[in-house]
Amino acid sequence: MFWRRRERPAEPQVPAEPDVAPVAPTAPEPEPVAAPPMTVARPRREAGGMGLRGRPSGLGARLRSVFGAGTTATDETWDEVEEALIAADVGGPATLELVDAARERFRAAGGRSGEDARRALATEIRDRLARVGSGRFELGPAPSVILFVGVNGTGKTTTIAKLAHRLLAEGHSVALAAADTFRAAAVEQLRIWGEQLGVSVIAQRAGADPGAVAFDAVAAAESRNLDAMLVDTAGRLQNKQQLMDELSKIRRVIQRRLPDQPRHVLLVLDATTGQNGLLQAEAFSREAGVTGIVLTKLDGTAKGGVALAAADRLGVPIVFAGVGEEVDALAPFDPEAFVEWLFAE
């Protein structure tokens, strides 16, 4: 049984950092992939701008009623704006800050109408997003190692496939690394994607040391001079310190071989996540040095407002938005479109 599940290290056990980098198996035996691993395609849903599909009952509609043409902005207007932002998971403190700042803008600009208020809020959100960086994703000189981190079930593996697809389409050389050696069938999931995309997947058996996989990945990226090596990691809840330590170790293993890597550490954040998203952002930044946020599952009704608060708090940009099941459903994050999405009808 090569997939036997490895128990995660017990609580007090801090993973020892090897003095010598873990030795990669000389010939990583190719694992037999049973049956043709393709999956059934889902029925495709039609998409709007940046792939975002507005919902009639979303924040946009609420704000539209608040900001109705010709209305005069009152305290009540702002209360409703506050509520709408809360409903979009922006969170209490961030909402209050945003609304205060928007009101200040509104006053300074001599605003009167609901539309003026809407514009003040939109400008405030845009400015805040712009302040933390453009969010444009630059690969940089080869090789680039990109580490994907996040809690369980946010869509790390799917996002990797989508980004690989995107980079391939831009003509880059890409490989994937399966450093999620923990979750059942996580390696297989990445392998299937590798096969579908026609890129190689660096993997060891399930249960292997993720640091060793990361080491292999860096070695492969270097020796093949790949433009991008996308490293998948196991989902982990940010309050589990020994698992977070494992993540910093993966990071160090990469850094030891290539000091200016990983170039990108992308936090994959689920748009349906509520205020815990802030704790996630803080912890993963601390342990893994997050450089950008990928906001996934924006094709539902959840607005992903916590990403706004997280980006603002950590000073890192949102770089991509996951907007569907399809492999091409990953859009570079566009603050303008996001504000539109928040206001969409």
Add this chain to the structure above:
Amino acid sequence: MFESLSSRLQGITQRLRGKARITEADLDAALREIRLALLEADVNFKVVKEFVGRIREQAVGTDLLTGLNPGQQIVKIVHDELVATLGGERHHLGLDGRPAVIMMVGLQGSGKTTTAAKLAVRLRREGKRPLLVAADVYRPAAVDQLVQLGDQIGAEVHTRPVGTPALEVARSGLEAARQRNHDVMILDTAGRLHVDEAMMDELVRISGTVTPSETLLVVDAMTGQESVRVAEAFHARLPVTGLVLTKMDGDARGGAALSIRAATGLPVAFLGTGERTDGLEPFHPDRLAQRILGMGDILSFVERVQENVDREEAERAAQRMMENRFTLEDFRSQLNQIKKMGPIGQLVGMIPGAGAMAGAAQEAVDSGQMTRIEAIIDSMTPEERRRPEIIKASRRRRIALGSGTSTAEVNRLLKQFVEMQKMMKMLSGGKLPRMGGGLGALLGR
């Protein structure tokens, strides 16, 4: 970063110190904090509104309970209402039919496959023979994942070749379960968005074919404001019977459970904790309520006070204090009540923000100071306890000898008692003794 409700209410509690009745403005301030705390816990804002309305109704005109400050009482009202909303009784799986079908549904990444395996472990422990059916035909390696989990826990997994439609996997799974004499079939389905009509239709067709006796909606504890809409959408299309709240080993407050329960009436069946296959717990409403509020031990404190304070005794003391007749006798009976509640440091430590005082109180107990205070009071005559002002030099010497202390200690206690009486006069607007205040003054040095 997230403040607990009790620490949020602390400012209000301090302002209310000594007040016997909560004014409308005080209540408004408290309710504002409650609202923020619930929103931080990801309770849906509409649910919060209704909920806060109900709290207001209950808090208005509530008599203050002995020994609890108004802030704590509000916390208690909130807690009780939360428990009531979450539902007191446990949800027992209804396993009708042979096989009884349990269908797992939910958004992507909520933890359906892991929960399916955990449920199988649980049912096997209860002597059932569950068959796992892998009908997530969309996510790459989802079937492998269930097969591997089944292998770990020693449960059979029904799969069909790649390319088989989910409905067919489910139908053939049911047939296989019948043939192989499984009494339960756990059907894993692909994660899907509630607004994805085609995918929701698929679930409706599967449900119509296998007629589940339980349809469990698997919800991530970290879910934010959308939880209600998601649950309503699944509930509207499918005969959902209960919730499983997953990733409860994280530090999310889990307000989604309250939101969904309030909006749909669906009971929480299980809580998923951890990635091990035994991490599935039955649901306890009070524990979740405390978690949503981030209340720590405040409730056990509240309950202990309720259990141990002799209401009539406390009211008598209050009456006396109001009439400015609070004596050393009353004080001793207060001390006795506090002692009944258990180790005092632990007790005071349960009061949010009282860490420093807890240290001082514990020290007083450890150093035997508390016992000495009692001994001193016990060595007084009833007359002396009622009228301490009659205790002059010779009485002091007698009391010191009788209690095995020194006249200096007797002097200190008397002096502090006088100060305490003065303080109580200052709180003349209040009807009730502030245990913490009086005791704090005595333990001050």
